[in-house]
Amino acid sequence: MSITVIKMKLFCFIFFCVGVRLVQLQGLGSGSDGNLRVCIVEGRGPLKRGATFCPLLDAEDSGLECVLGSDQLDCLRRISKGTVDFGVFSPEDLIAAQWADIDVLVTNELRNRHRPFERSVVAVVNNRILPEHESSLDAVLRNSSLCHPGVGVNTLRPLSDTLSGYLESLIIPRACDSELTLTENRLKAIGEFFNRACKAGPWVPDHDGDLELKRKYRSLCAACASPDCSMEDKYWGPIGALQCLAEGAGDAMWGELDDVLAYFGINSTAKSPPMSPEGFSFLCRDGSYSPLDAPPCTWLQRPWPVVIAKRKAVHDVSKLISSLKEEDLFNNHWRGALTALLEIRQAPTPLNPPRVPLDYLASAKGFREAYSQSGCDPPRHITLCTTTLLEKNKCEWLSEAGAVYGVNPPLQCILRDDHTACLRAIHSRESDVSVANGDAIPTAMRDFNLRPLLFEVTPIVEKMDTVLAYVRADAVISNMADLRGKRAAFPRYDGVAWHSVLRYIQKKEKINCYDATFNYFSEICAPGVEKHNTTSEIVDKFTSACYKEDGRVTGGEMAALRALVEGRSDVAFISMKTFNMYQNKLIMEPWASTIVDIISICPEENTKYCYISWSNIGHIFAANNITEMRRHEIITVFTKLDQLFGKHQPFHSVMFTMYGQFNHQLDILFHNNTKILATENILNMHPYSSMPLNFERSFLNNTSDSCQITDLAPSAAYKMAPMFLLLISALLTHILSS
Template sequence: MKLLLFLLFCVCVKLVHLQGPGSGSNGNLRLCVVEGRGPFKRGAIFCPMLDEEDSGLECVLGTDQLDCLRRISKGAVDFGVFSPEDLIAAQWANIDVLVTDELRSRFRPYERSIVSVVNRRILPERPSSLDFVLRNTTLCHPGVGVNDLRPLSDTLAGYLESLIIPRACDPLLTLTENRIKAVAQFFHKACKAGPWVPDAERDAELKGKYPTLCAACASPACSMDDKYWGPTGTLQCLVDNSGDVMWGELDDVQYYFGVNTTSNKGESFPTSRQHAYLCRDGTWQPVQDNLAPCTWLNRPWPVVIAKRKAAAAVSKLIGSIKEADLFNTHWRGALTSLLEIRQTPTPLNPPKTPLDYLASAQGFREAYSQSGCDPPRHVTLCTTSNLERNKCEWLSEAGAVYGVNPPLQCIVRNSTSDCLRAVRGGESDVAVGDSEWLMPSIRDFDLEPLLYETTPIVDKMDTVVAYVRRGDVITNMQKLSGKRAAFPQYDGMAWHTVLQYLKDKEKQDCRSAMTNYFSQICAPGTETLKSEDVGDDAEKFTSGCIKNGDKVVGGEIAALQTLVEGKSDVAFISMRTANLYESKQIMESWADSDVDIVPVCPDENKKYCYLSWSNIGHIFANKNLTSMRRHEIINVFTKLDQRFGKHQPFHNIMFTMFGPFNHALDVLFHNNTKSLSTANIFKMHPYASMPLNFERTVLRTSSDSCQMKDLLNSSFSAAPVLLLLVSSLVINI
């Protein structure tokens, strides 16, 4: 018996010993991989190799870098590769991780070092303050952009400026304009080529207001096409004597002047005798033959970070990678490809916290702890769920890392209507909503769409199309007269679109449009109206609707169901919903049907076949915003879009603004959104050529809408009046 117990004990010990330290099956270490948006998918190619061989590793595909950080924080994965900017976010979010290894691609301590080069003609006889040396000189500015490395991010560029220029906090100017004005006042002139803000109209306005910041450029346009834009352009600006001082990457400076260059022996380089490195303490050093000059800021290498419990195992794993593994065709080679290792990793012994690791890079951590203006400013976004607020807060963290100012602040309310009310009352600056909320937001809450979630693909836009059953032989809009109609919801986009169409094309007034045209109407939402607004016969507007018990089911899928099941003759829904049905992507029993549906095209829009179209989402703000505040809000969201939207196809980005969040789709913003745009989008292709835009119609007609209270006070009988629920009935929400 004792022998049996002893053998069982030994087996158990062996099993425990074999159990790895990771969170995967059998204790496998789990690696979080972000695929990025380029055509080359590392995960799809190399992750199966980890599974096929006894690697002790598993892949987990993350949506973005912050998604991987959240997974590590929750213990769902064990390690991953992150940028120094990701470490700032991890530090701010109090995620308990350790940095185990640096992933260097060159033999030097930092991936990037930023230096300042000046023309010697501005240097005084002896070292002086930076203010004394640089004030009223000409700046060759490197510009800013969405690329992680080049040009500088807003945060790093702002930090360099803050070392010599006093902070400006004029309450009548946006924070961005304060920065621009401060630079313009400090320097005599500059070439700050490229976009200053993402909105082209505002960018042109600012460049017209501060022309000295473009005066040193080669072209008055001051654009990214200028020969002085970017890393090489900035150096050219200096060498051409168009400017006196510049910031740039040490590698670019050394290559440009032929310092530490072992290749291209036959190439000639500009002389560096007229130039010097300017140090942060006001001293200077020669450029020629200076391999380790003074730097203003160092950016660390990408790193491997791991959750604390798995750090030792991850450190041992990464430490076992040899140079030969970089070309290995087995799982070790796959691992180096997944980690994007270019040379043998540099271990940290012992592993460090993100805060301690970043402290070794001069200026980098300080760049992310700059003080703001007093009183502080925020742009507050209202959300309607804890999940939305969570995404908003992570978006805020990511934006702050990359210098998006003012920072985003997030509040939560119970519903979209509550958020719209919060914006109207000044508790929030903006709220988001789809096209169903356009009329209520403008009419009932005195708001307007400040920005639009756009997509250039017509069948992914919000559209209203009249769909009928193929066998019913309804071939034109006039044949819908007397038929049963189903709408996704009362007071929504389809509701107002159809009413406006009947008013314009059938010449029916507000009262007679619905009374004389359809024999029955399904309009979910009317049952929630107060009796004094809707009368006693609200049931007439929901009798043909889909119901779940006593509850009326609203939405496009429910409207489509009434058509498929024969409870209506026409359903006013979007192309997007119809495509889901036709491709068998609606996983409900009624949708497994052989009923074909076809659109009825209006005569004036045979090309697209819709009755109206709208952008898929809107950022609503108060109509009475000051011009400054309007610019500030637009700048914040367009910069967030520029950084975290779909503008960087070949980069692993920190955060995905338009994509899945915590395994859920369409959280806060729509997954199909291509970009955030101002109203100028309606002047651009393909939007300018698309007729029947709902947003423009609503802005034009919202104050001229029929109200239910007016209809109830009319001499019409109750039943006809109820059938007159038209474009602008008041929902008491």
Template sequence: MEYSIVILVLLSLCVESVWLQGVGSGDDGNLRVCVVEGRGLYKRAGRFCPILDAENSGVECVLGTDRLDCLRRMSKGTVDFGVFSPEDLVAAQWADIDVLVTNELRNRPGKFERSIVAVVNRRILPEGRSTVSDILRNTTLCHPGQSKDDMRGLSDTLAEYLENLVTVPSCNETMSLTENRIKAMSEFFNKACKGGPWLPDAMRDAELKSKYSNLCAACHSRSCSSIDQYYGGSGALSCLAEGAGDVTWPLLHEVQAYFGLHPDTTAFGNPADFAYLCRDGSWQPLSDNPEPCLWLNRPWPVVVAKRKAAESVSHLAASLTNSSVTVDAHWRGALAALLEINQALTEPLSPQMNPLDYLSGARGFREAYSRSGCSPPRHITLCTTSILEKNKCEWLSEAGSVYGVAPPLQCSMRPSKRDCFRDVESGGSDVVMADSDWLVAAQRDYAVAPFLHETTPIVDQTSTVVAYVKKDSKLTKISDLRGKRAVFPRYDGLAWHAVAKHLSESKCDSVLTEFFSDICAPGIEKAKNISANVVEKLTKNCNMDGSNVLDGEIEALRSLVEGKADVAFISLSSFKLYSSKF
């Protein structure tokens, strides 16, 4: 009888495990976790994902390019859960994604990961009650600084919350939004130390720091750089404690550590000389104040799941808190490593909460990400040519809004790239993304200029133009191609201009259309001011779909394989992608 009871209990546990992990979007109802791969030594997927598969864990890996990509995949239903930052929840809220927060990932006790306070030198405090703006006007700010590092503790939005709250917005139409914000800060504070890069462009960054030099005047070296003694959270506290500034905007735990407010810690400043400034203009002492007035709380990282899988994910994440998981070489340990929660306590939420309700419990956080801008609002319009492109653009717009990118991005859609270039030329849009085949034509015909390009260190992923011939052709060098039949992916594209430039600069010293006996150049039929005879000559041997000339790299390869051409000029990456099709 005892054996029967044991067997029944084991069967019951197995059924529960299958039920918990059987509502996912993967094979056989497996839960799909979206993993953002780390860099260098922090790469985890190749090591741990196979363990999930080998041990029938009920969990499958899906690699996302970043956390917002994981959110997008959740919205499309192709993944079930992942780990996200509170900023990502803002994006989920704005995009109206139906997900639930199931677990918090805490690495120490405390309701929030970070709490932010305002600390002032008591010398600037008035005798009576006043507003925060009146107290801080014409004082010196010790700013924690800005950084290009997306792993830092505070986003620019949170780091700039205090100044945005007290300054009067500047909306000068002749200035960029960034300069308007800096100008408003410069006019409100007498001096400041705002170290680190204000802009990614080093030249423009130096110009603004020179123009608004009072915002660097309180720095230790006046260089306003990220290596300044007063840069960062502890640097800003040093700026305050050493008398260089009057107010700073630090993390609460940094204040408590710096001023020795924790037991067995060394004080680097006298807490009696400083006070917490509250949002209503009142103030509180630093010492003997375990719960000071807070301005902002930043929540912990969280596990987020699709609504259908939320209960299963909550149980699964909670099971990873077992102390043995941190050293477990089996699938639970692998999953904990993939989610980077080995050292975290996964606190389950009961009940699970939607992002809006979860963030509402963090003082000031949603408000910081809901600030209004200038009126009329400014924006950059990106022209797209398909529903997929427009969806990606809208996701990029959401991401930019969350992380404080200004001006915000808007998305338009036109039937073709050519229409997009016309729209940019006429001022209807500002930006269009296109492949390198458009580079010459866009600058020549539509008065646009390139300002950003994608690059990769991996050669076979670049648009390197290569001449492909059949193995038995006995063609071994460019000069052997004289009088041969050539096919290009499109007229006026990267391959066309690369070959034309090579011929004009090489010993061949020949015009492209004279060097080859026959040329297929799709797209010339749409070009401006091209005679019918030339169009006929450069399209007569191209692949056709009815009356339409087919273009593209795969069509160029097909022409070579089918014997319509002796050489095809396409990119190295395209050959690797399409060669298996022939």
């Protein structure tokens, strides 16, 4: 063989090897060196899987990389963008993926039992209601008593609203009374179909709304052990519904097949099951029935969690996941780490070939149909106004997530230039609601006749929206009275700090708005006054001391703090949050690099907390004159979204996080520090009721007791002068003229 031929063969071999390596790099994952990237969502419990097991993937050349997603839909978005390759998702996540038109394939099922579906829902009835001859489902169940599995905070057990609503729709005609909320329509329909029921648990998350509905539809609690039919009722939940049926309180129920078989001792070695199966039957969707020891007829099946992958990586992901065996579950190396990250309990079941989500879900009886139910005509929705593309994007994903779990009416999202434009959109009925902080309250109530329906609440004072008077420690200022004649910096004109401080000065010093505004401080910076319809003299007076960039006044808490730090003002009225950021060197600005000793001056009325006022961190505004029905509907939708996607469910990964990061950014649409959404009643509850100087309570109850733009006119000083001064003025005028 010639040297030339040998060289050619060697060249071809090297080219082939390099080519194979290139194919591997291009055909594998989106990570470094072609690694497959898996998206992991940390649960809210104490065990952090990512922190525990992801390092093992990196340490052992596994060809895998972890990416931590904020929630399941965040992982879906990352797969859609191609930045990660696969992850584990619930059937409900697949519904969201289908609706969002995300192009993925299902590669494996993750079963923990040897059966085709995770859950099967059956109907069980007392034989006393069964007719002698075959009859329709309507004829069997109408005017009977229902043991409903109930509702609760958990999204899946007893049943999600969507699945429960689907089961009801198979026997109960849809009600669409335009005078009632969609929730009440559904309750009314159940109440009219069944003679009585036990539907224990909160029907809506709002406590007052729940009590009102239960007073109105008492028959839906009549079969419960106690008339308030709460989650503490013995007939609440999956086992409670079975007990309700077994004890004769009700005639029919839906439940999971596993629970039913265990309760009646079917296929069990237990010597004494809780209840004998004699006298009870499975009821089928066509109205037929069979004994409990016969093969069950299911009404609804829920698929197993699955692995999904982007199309480009689907072959490699399928091969990887299908290679995991039982022994890998106890492996201390990267394969064991991967099974822990994916929460695998037995060897994954491969799908050959991989399927699109729609086809995979179609194999489960009723599941896909549950998410394609028709609504009322005309359709209802709640329009939420947003101010940025990112907010609108988050709103749309929240709408998708809510729709999956049966939150109705669904959200609709629109975009406007700023918060004022959103408030105007609500006033003109282009939108139903918008989210804004306390600074928007005066404008919303005074100019657009709006009112906050819900509040973003946090129990931590340091994270609330507070207004404190901060001064330099070397200043000769020891109490609030010493601020007279000093230079003051406000974050903005017409905001919480502006109204809180002027209201405090008025009441403390017994002076009118004009004097509190013009004669108390020697100088004021109040950015934003230039946007109001006022004179150039007033604009100059309240902005000449402010920072300006490109000729525009710079506002916000950072600008007010900077003025104090750099000595342009003597007092800055800002929040604890901003002060703490400065103290902890979290403000990445040149002026904040040197920490000046700053202290707060406490009002005599509030030496404990030291603030001049406090308010909740966010508000959902709606028109003040909406109907009571619409008010209930808006409150129900947002409190249900909060219940599903807020911070109520601590031990599992949720589909979506209302108060978490979105697209790597904080405080988008809602604040990350929000604990719950609550109605105005929260202000009367502990600990908020015992916290003095609440801005919302004082402003919502008395909007006229606040300095308005009209109060800045010189004539206002005359109008608001104390009566004795007017009398003296009149007397002097009379003396001089006589």
